[in-house]
Amino acid sequence: MMKRFALVMTLCLSSSAYADDVAEVWKAKCKSCHGDDGKAQTKMGQKESIADMSLAAWQAAESDADIRQAIAEGSPKNSKMKAFKDKLTPAQIDALVGYIRTLKAK
Numbered sequence: 001m002m003k004r005f006a007l008v009m010t011l012c013l014s015s016s017a018y019a020d021d022v023a024e025v026w027k028a029k030c031k032s033c034h035g036d037d038g039k040a041q042t043k044m045g046q047k048e049s050i051a052d053m054s055l056a057a058w059q060a061a062e063s064d065a066d067i068r069q070a071i072a073e074g075s076p077k078n079s080k081m082k083a084f085k086d087k088l089t090p091a092q093i094d095a096l097v098g099y100i101r102t103l104k105a106k
């Protein structure tokens with residue numbers, strides 16, 4: 001019984017550490033342009049007409065592979081969206097794809 005409890009606790013702790021980590025990466029490296037909520041209501045967002053990631057239509061149009069590609073390689077349409085493959089690990093990029101999915105408006 002105690003063993004099972006300990007296991008559940010470990011799982012909870014490690015998954016919240018993971019969530020904190022990706023949220024930190026977002027804040028440090030993405031938020032300045034894309035905003036806290038992915039709506040891109042920032043100076044850069046307005047200037048460059050960055051898409052609102054919370055929109056269901058945006059979420060539906062972008063596959064996980066599209067999002068991963070944009071983060072890793074940057075955008076071919078706008079050089080302000082830089083390639084992050086040298087700055088982030090593949091695991092961090094995957095976590096960001098998951099994080100972007102959570103930005104979809106409920």
Ligand code: HEC
Pocket residue numbers: 026029030031032033034044048049050051066067070071075076077078080081082084096100
């Ligand atoms: C200096 C500003 C800036 C920063 C910082 C930035 N982006 Fe972007 N991002 C952009 C712009 C501008 C676009 C629009 C590109 C376009 O229209 O193709 C964009 C587009 C995107 C897209 C969508 C690409 C598409 O196909 O429509 C994704 C996904 C994305 N960014 C993720 C991220 C993530 C994750 C980070 C942090 C690791 C990040 N961005 C940091 C400026 C930025």
